[in-house]
Amino acid sequence: MRRINSLYGRNGILKRVFEKPAKQSHAFLASRSFSTEGGYGGESQQNSSSSRVKIFDRELKRRDRAAWLSRNKNDTFVDAVAENLLDRLEDCKKSFPSALCLGGSLGPVKRLLRDRGGIEKLIMMDTSHDMIKSCRDAQDDNSIDTSYLVGDEEFLPIKESSVDLIISSLGLHWTNDLPGSMIQCKLALKPDGLFLAAILGGETLKELRIACTLAHMEREGGISPRLSPLAQVRDAGNLLTRAGFSLPGVDVDEYVVKYKSALDLIEHLRAMGETNALLQRNKATTAAIYDSMFATEDGTIPATFQVIYMTGWKEHSSHPQAKRRGSATVSFTDIHKQFGGQS
Amino acid sequence: MVRLSRVMLKEAGNAIDKTLSEILVCPLSKQPLRVCEKTKSLVSDTIGVSFPIKDGIPCLVPKDGKILEEDGDASKAS
Numbered sequence: 001m002r003r004i005n006s007l008y009g010r011n012g013i014l015k016r017v018f019e020k021p022a023k024q025s026h027a028f029l030a031s032r033s034f035s036t037e038g039g040y041g042g043e044s045q046q047n048s049s050s051s052r053v054k055i056f057d058r059e060l061k062r063r064d065r066a067a068w069l070s071r072n073k074n075d076t077f078v079d080a081v082a083e084n085l086l087d088r089l090e091d092c093k094k095s096f097p098s099a100l101c102l103g104g105s106l107g108p109v110k111r112l113l114r115d116r117g118g119i120e121k122l123i124m125m126d127t128s129h130d131m132i133k134s135c136r137d138a139q140d141d142n143s144i145d146t147s148y149l150v151g152d153e154e155f156l157p158i159k160e161s162s163v164d165l166i167i168s169s170l171g172l173h174w175t176n177d178l179p180g181s182m183i184q185c186k187l188a189l190k191p192d193g194l195f196l197a198a199i200l201g202g203e204t205l206k207e208l209r210i211a212c213t214l215a216h217m218e219r220e221g222g223i224s225p226r227l228s229p230l231a232q233v234r235d236a237g238n239l240l241t242r243a244g245f246s247l248p249g250v251d252v253d254e255y256v257v258k259y260k261s262a263l264d265l266i267e268h269l270r271a272m273g274e275t276n277a278l279l280q281r282n283k284a285t286t287a288a289i290y291d292s293m294f295a296t297e298d299g300t301i302p303a304t305f306q307v308i309y310m311t312g313w314k315e316h317s318s319h320p321q322a323k324r325r326g327s328a329t330v331s332f333t334d335i336h337k338q339f340g341g342q343s
Numbered sequence: 344m345v346r347l348s349r350v351m352l353k354e355a356g357n358a359i360d361k362t363l364s365e366i367l368v369c370p371l372s373k374q375p376l377r378v379c380e381k382t383k384s385l386v387s388d389t390i391g392v393s394f395p396i397k398d399g400i401p402c403l404v405p406k407d408g409k410i411l412e413e414d415g416d417a418s419k420a421s
Contacts, residue, residue: 098362121362132400147362150402155370157403162366 089117104171201306245312
């Protein structure tokens with residue numbers, strides 16, 4: 001397994017661990033090792049001998065995310081991301097008879113799929129049983145043969161070369177071992193199969209990050225990071241190549257969502273299953289700072305969500321390959337002469 | 344249809360539907376799985392772990408796996 005310390009280290013990050021919610025059925029994260037008593041980086045130091053830093057407690061995440069996500073049916077941001085991802089299927093001439101959809105926002109993908117991509121068999125997978133059940137019970141007018149499965153992206157239970165398409169909308173940024181998950185996805189794809197993923201990028205919620213840090217400094221006199229490690233755009237390309245995908249493509253989209261107040265933003269994050277318990281603790285201070293620093297003229301506050309879309313293909317003989325170094329038959333001078341002297 | 348897999352379950356009497364049985368492998372060893380009708384689970388013989396099928400949905404998360412043999416090695420990979 002590869003070390004991912006360097007990837008996550010870039011954002012100077014922290015840990016998000018899910019805690020079982022007390023009264024409400026939505027997701028809370030308690031960053032246990034990052035309270036001021038525990039000391040920063042306590043747990044990751046223990047784990048540094050193994051090659052994987054366990055940043056996310058996937059077990060807790062399974063239970064809690066499902067209920068909230070299933071209730072929020074009309075989340076425009078999540079829908080927009082799913083729509084953008086599925087749109088790319090129309091750009092391909094190829095059709096994908098079998099498709100695997102990895103968790104994250106499963107509902108919108110299933111709902112917005114329609115007839116794109118020529119998909120005949122759809123397999124939905126998520127780590128949470130409740131999520132899969134609610135996905136199965138949702139009333140969607142899809143005539144595609146859909147199967148459901150509970151599984152972990154880090155331990156993909158799919159045979160090699162068995163699916164034509166893998167889609168993951170806003171799910172992979174929760175994995176502890178992103179390169180490993182991507183490699184397993186690549187193995188599961190048939191030759192000339194497509195991998196489409198949307199993950200949150202490093203610029204996401206930068207305003208919130210700043211507000212949280214300031215609030216924490218004020219209240220507790222230290223800095224404890226609060227938002228989970230997110231990939232940078234420059235890392236996305238590396239990830240795809242390391243996983244062995246051919247013809248990798250990365251593009252970024254920034255969505256600025258306007259909220260009436262910072263508290264609304266925090267509620268929305270809870271709804272998407274992406275919050276942190278420490279955030280809850282200093283909520284009032286954070287909200288106050290956020291509102292004062294970032295409010296626009298009409299009183300609303302913006303929140304940036306940077307989504308990185310990654311596409312990669314499983315190698316196939318029909319893909320263009322880079323030629324071997326030194327095998328060139330035409331030099332740049334010749335091309336220059338051919339096309340006139342404009343530099 | 345969404346209900347299609349359930350219909351197939353009832354008719355075929357199999358624990359999981361055909362699409363899945365063709366592509367599923369053990370998440371840990373990547374070896375084929377054996378359907379065990381009695382316990383409604385998928386068994387990975389190479390490592391001796393069984394994964395449950397809850398409500399017709401196979402749960403192939405490593406933490407859900409149950410070790411079958413009784414030998415000392417009870418470490419579940421996670």
